[in-house]
Amino acid sequence: xxxxxxxxxxxxxxxxxxxxxxxxxxxxxxxxxxxxxxxxxxxxxxxxxxxxxxxxxxxxxxxxxxxxxxxxxxxxxxxxxxxxxxxxxxxxxxxxxxxxxxxxxxxxxxxxxxxxxxxxxxxxxxxxxxxxxxxxxxxxxxxxxxxxxxxxxxxxxxxxxxxxxxxxxxxxxxxxxxxxxxxxxxxxxxxxxxxxxxxxxxxxxxxxxxxxxxxxxxxxxxxxxxxxxxxxxxxxxxxxxxxxxxxxxxxxxxxxxxxxxx
Amino acid sequence: xxxxxxxxxxxxxxxxxxxxxxxxxxxxxxxxxxxxxxxxxxxxxxxxxxxxxxxxxxxxxxxxxxxxxxxxxxxxxxxx
Numbered sequence: 538x539x540x541x542x543x544x545x546x547x548x549x550x551x552x553x554x555x556x557x558x559x560x561x562x563x564x565x566x567x568x569x570x571x572x573x574x575x576x577x578x579x580x581x582x583x584x585x586x587x588x589x590x591x592x593x594x595x596x597x598x599x600x601x602x603x604x605x606x607x608x609x610x611x612x613x614x615x616x617x618x619x620x621x622x623x624x625x626x627x628x629x630x631x632x633x634x635x636x637x638x639x640x641x642x643x644x645x646x647x648x649x650x651x652x653x654x655x656x657x658x659x660x661x662x663x664x665x666x667x668x669x670x671x672x673x674x675x676x677x678x679x680x681x682x683x684x685x686x687x688x689x690x691x692x693x694x695x696x697x698x699x700x701x702x703x704x705x706x707x708x709x710x711x712x713x714x715x716x717x718x719x720x721x722x723x724x725x726x727x728x729x730x731x732x733x734x735x736x737x738x739x740x741x742x743x744x745x746x747x748x749x750x751x752x753x754x755x756x757x758x759x760x761x762x763x764x765x766x767x768x769x770x771x772x773x774x775x776x777x778x779x780x781x782x783x784x785x786x787x788x789x790x791x792x793x794x795x796x797x798x799x
Numbered sequence: 800x801x802x803x804x805x806x807x808x809x810x811x812x813x814x815x816x817x818x819x820x821x822x823x824x825x826x827x828x829x830x831x832x833x834x835x836x837x838x839x840x841x842x843x844x845x846x847x848x849x850x851x852x853x854x855x856x857x858x859x860x861x862x863x864x865x866x867x868x869x870x871x872x873x874x875x876x877x878x879x
Contacts, residue, residue, distance in 0.1 A: 548835065607826050627834035641837060652835065663825060730828040737824040747828065777822070783829035789836045 541582040542589075542631040543571075543638055546613040547781075548624045548649050551575045555620045563609040571635055573642040576649055579617055580638060588631050618781035622657035624649060625783050652786050659725060659751050660779035662760060665733075666716055666746035667773040668709030671701045706743065709772065713745035716767050716774065723760045724750035728784045742773065749784035 544563055551572050560568035562581035571578045586592055596602045607628060614625045632638050642649070721727040732744035752760045757779065768774055 545837075603827075604823050607823065607830050610830060611821065611826055625829075625834045627836045628830040630835075630837060645837075649835075661829075663828075730832055733824050733828070749829070749833075777825050780829060783833035785833070786835050787833045 539584040539586050542585050542633060543580050543635055544583040544588065545626045545630045545632060545638060546579045546581075546610055547617045547626055548576055548578050548642070548653075549617055549621045550650075550653060551577045553621045554579075555616055560613055560616055561609065562613055563606050568613055571638050571642070573639040574646045576642045576646060578638050578642060579613055580635070581613075583631060585631075588629065593629065614781045614783075622653045623781055624652045624656070624786045625781050627787075648788065652788060656751065656782040656785060658755075659753050659782065660757065661782045661784055662724075662750045662752055662757075662779055663777035664716070664720060664746065664748045664750065664764060665738075665744060665775045665777070666709075666713045666748075667740060667742040667775070668705065668712075668745050668771065669742050669773075671698075671705045709743060709745045712770055712772050716772065717746055717748055719763055719767055720748065720750050720760065723756055723763050724752050726751040726785055730784070745772065749780075751782055751785045752779075 544566075546562065546568070554570070554577055557568040557570050557579060560579075562568045564583055564587065566581040566583065568579055568581045571580055587596060596606075610628055614623065617623045618625070632641075717727065717729070728749045730747040730749060732747050735741055735744075738744060750760065761776065764774060764776055
């Protein structure tokens with residue numbers, strides 16, 4: 538029999554969370570809860586021959602595996618966060634056993650309680666802004682001056698094209714700052730993710746904003762309305778969400794403050 | 800392009816997209832850069848985000864190289 542670890546999806550307050558039975562976690566395993574110190578962790582067992590350190594390194598090269606794991610993780614987090622304030626846990630967080638998870642809930646109770654109160658009654662919205670790239674090197678039909686060699690004409694056109702590009706980029710970035718500032722004014726907190734690689738986003742345009750905004754549920758309509766007023770100024774704005782508050786629970790509960798566990 | 804202006808906005812305004820419809824790339828932004836990180840007493844966790852980013856990039860590049868003609872037209876040999 539393969540050794541198993543305990544995969545943790547999310548932490549919530551002990552009361553009011555959804556019944557985990559029927560929830561399917563990563564690798565198809567049933568989701569369970571571990572309750573301790575007034576908190577509850579949503580977990581499932583995972584085989585260490587797939588989730589151990591070395592196998593994981595190989596698994597991460599497999600996009601199908603990454604996608605299946607990410608979607609399973611997301612499914613569980615969604616189910617919990619639709620019902621109660623939730624602190625999602627980073628993808629692939631695996632403990633050796635349930636006792637370790639209980640110990641975590643006890644030791645870090647106050648940290649979790651603080652995170653949960655920060656995200657209660659709020660959801661995360663994502664806004665991405667794209668700017669069209671100006672056409673690259675003009676292909677043909679350039680204005681070749683009389684007596685000018687084709688090479689010189691090409692270089693001139695190339696230079697003009699780079700200048701256009703630079704101007705367009707600056708304009709797009711400035712506009713993105715305005716969008717971010719206006720949205721942040723409605724939000725409780727905001728954060729920027731790295732722009733997505735065009736190969737992953739599937740869009741050729743520049744991504745000049747990949748923002749996440751934590752918004753009071755009462756202000757969600759206002760947030761969306763604000764976004765709509767920002768459209769049509771040269772940026773293509775894409776809204777995603779509402780999400781569980783993934784981008785606002787990225788606290789690091791490291792070992793630095795817990796030398797007493799050793 | 801204009802047809803895509805409101806892509807993503809309309810369905811989400813009325814409620815959440817079903818988890819299977821959420822774009823993987825948006826999900827990974829959050830799952831790899833967000834969430835509570837617990838280090839120390841773990842078996843493991845993805846602490847090194849770049850590892851995954853690089854893995855995905857390598858994977859996608861290898862797919863692209865195997866199936867597409869060099870898009871830049873730079874005459875680089877196309878690997879199979």
